[in-house]
Amino acid sequence: MMAFRKGRYEVGFAETAEEIREAQHLRWLCFIARGREDGDTGLLDADDYDDRCTHVLIRETGGRLVACFRMMTLEGGAQIGESYSARYYNLSRLRDFHGRMVEIGRFCIHPEIRDPDILRLAWGALARHVDAQGVAMLFGCSSFIGTDTRGYEDAFAMLRERHLAPKRWLPRVKAPQVFRFARVLRLRKPDPRRAMAAMPPLLRSYLAMGGWVSDHAVVDRQMDTLHVFTGLEIGAIPSTRAKLLRAAGA
Template identity: 45%
Template sequence: MTIAFEIGRYRARLAATPDDLAACQRLRHACFFGHAGLDRDAFDARCRHLMIEDAAGRLVAAARILLIGQGADLAQSYAAQFYDLSGLTAQPGPLLELGRFCIAADVLDADVVRVAWGALAGIVDEAGVQTLFGCTSFTGTDPARYGAAFARLAAQHQGPAPLRPGIKAREVVALNGQGDGTAPLPSLLRSYLAMGGWVGDHAVVDRQMNTLHVFTCLDIAAVPPARARALRAVMGAR
């Protein structure tokens, strides 16, 4: 699995050294916990780590990716800790789990997300990935903040019932739109949905990470052709 390209003032590449991994872990900790530290777990050693750097070499976004050969091997995934994925085990492979996606808090340039998705498109093409999935995080653990967002997901973006993950985590919240909060959908989730992705029917309350997260899945064959061409065009830009 290889990826390295530049567009505008940003460069995408995969972590290649222990120092690269530590930089990703520092950025993740700052984004998810709000202060300095290293966000690390046992999955880091099994994953590849996507890095987006600016022209000065500063890491501005990161994500980790785990390639899974077939649906029967989904128990290897990070998401399988929190969701019963038995409905997806018949999915053909390869599958790619996207996790720990984060962008530095002071970086507001939409091109960062565009470059990240362009890099992921290259990885998907290279590995022949058929399904992209992961846990998409909402900041904090109060579901009332996301009443409108959860109601929208429940009404418009639920996945097929046979494929939706079952409940496995100890603490979950149904996506029934309780509360009047109007906090927006995370940018990563908006990208998934724009490409035809879907979500499960509940959010997991992850108090260790101080997030609510929903299972998110994208059938690569369902991505609109125009969107797929646009993502692949990012890879060709210099």
């Protein structure tokens, strides 16, 4: 993916260790500090996957980092066990997936920024990468803030009703603590308005393009999140939406 500019933002890859640390600090602000600004840029969210990934940065034209995410490319399902997601989900069914896969992780937007164009630009960057690398599936963990399921019942009920993974790809339980929403909420009829209001923006984007999720959420107390495995087969994206994504990255 070549760097590109759109409006007041620039999108590109991290090319230095300093730029990766900058992304790790933004992740700390979003996932750990949860918006409590701190002048110490040494406070980082970092793990052993950072060295294996390509880091995408979205900056304001003046240079401030406003969003980031990381990507790890797999040549096919046989490598699924190497993914970050495989730490939390039994993904053995995806070993049979044929085609290049990219895991998307640690997506975050600066807590002071409220601009929907940033998410569109992130998807535009992904569209460029998908086209350039011949990617057949995007996947990752989509996170709900906090580990309390109260307030998310309609969102999880909608996931159960409309967006569960095909059985041939459905992740099985691996993490020690999970919320089996497909079982617990099997009789609940979701309220669409409340469901969508509680859905994380990135997950809403995945679902709008034909994405699917696991039938359970992992309770991740270290990150203070509930997350669901999320997959998106590129061939399932409606052509009209695919055109919009490519336009966002043009």
